[in-house]
Amino acid sequence: MCGRFALTEPAARLKEFLDVVDVEEFPARYNIAPTQPILVVIAGERQEPGSNLPDRKALLVRWGFTPSWVKDPREFPLLINARAETAIGKASFRAAMRHRRILVPASGFYEWHRPPKGSKEKSQAYWIRPRNGRIVAFAGLMETWSSADGSEVDTGAILTTAANAAIGRIHDRMPVVIEPRDFARWLDCKTQEPRAVEDLLRPIDDDFFEAVPVSDRVNKVANVDPEIQAPLAPALAEAAAPSAGERARERRRKTGTGNDEGGPDDGGQLSLL
Numbered sequence: 001m002c003g004r005f006a007l008t009e010p011a012a013r014l015k016e017f018l019d020v021v022d023v024e025e026f027p028a029r030y031n032i033a034p035t036q037p038i039l040v041v042i043a044g045e046r047q048e049p050g051s052n053l054p055d056r057k058a059l060l061v062r063w064g065f066t067p068s069w070v071k072d073p074r075e076f077p078l079l080i081n082a083r084a085e086t087a088i089g090k091a092s093f094r095a096a097m098r099h100r101r102i103l104v105p106a107s108g109f110y111e112w113h114r115p116p117k118g119s120k121e122k123s124q125a126y127w128i129r130p131r132n133g134r135i136v137a138f139a140g141l142m143e144t145w146s147s148a149d150g151s152e153v154d155t156g157a158i159l160t161t162a163a164n165a166a167i168g169r170i171h172d173r174m175p176v177v178i179e180p181r182d183f184a185r186w187l188d189c190k191t192q193e194p195r196a197v198e199d200l201l202r203p204i205d206d207d208f209f210e211a212v213p214v215s216d217r218v219n220k221v222a223n224v225d226p227e228i229q230a231p232l233a234p235a236l237a238e239a240a241a242p243s244a245g246e247r248a249r250e251r252r253r254k255t256g257t258g259n260d261e262g263g264p265d266d267g268g269q270l271s272l273l
Helices: 011-016 094-099 180-187 195-202 244-254
Strands: 006-007 029-032 039-043 055-064 079-083 100-107 108-113 125-129 136-146 152-162 173-175 209-214
Touching: 006 079, 006 100, 011 055, 039 136, 055 079, 094 100, 100 152, 100 173, 100 180, 108 209, 125 173, 180 195
Parallel strands: 055 152, 079 152
Antiparallel strands: 006 029, 006 108, 039 055, 039 100, 100 136, 108 125, 125 209, 136 152, 152 173
8 A cells, every 4th residue: 555655856856867848846745645636647648759758647646536427526536546456446536547547756655564463572663765765756646536516636646556565564565566667558548448458567676775764753644754654673684485384374465355435444534544
């Protein structure tokens, strides 16, 4: 699952990484929460032949997906995540998987490790970031919801998949990462059917992220300062190669059922998932 993330990169670096027409300057955001606006990238109209301008566009949407057929969003759960394994056939996400796939840029995300029930241990928050200061782009879906009075709200969700071996020590889900070489294919909803991009909906390599334990200050939406990413201890060591049993469990997770459309958020966050 992904219930909080951060985007602290300067606009110029984002523009280059995402190859978009333009990105407006905005302040660093260290604790992005559901219902807040998030930056996303969509495929735009193709440029004239010979033009060297990019055809991707950046825009803001509300983090919390609302299908177009919903009559009253107040009576519908806020969908901040969508399970990659079931999104193609899920009524809430089927149309967006076919027509409105997006990229969600981030500097990293937060996840909470919950101890077993009955344990006296506290939940531990982790700041999970790409190694070597890289930017990351999550796979996402977008939908525009229209009210009876004609007003419109652009909304979005982040796709999740089974966690890789490294993140699996913290949580069993993680965001789907789209690598730069696959940006065009993922965003191309005109020629690429959902099944044609299904191979992209997989866990990223184990060594892509590092997980840094941080304080529980990130639990509160009001805490938006960079200190919430201050390490409490060194980053987790890289996970060892999984055993045969762990690989079997990983396969079961990848083919399992269920969705991210319900349940409480991690680490004392708002119950919006």
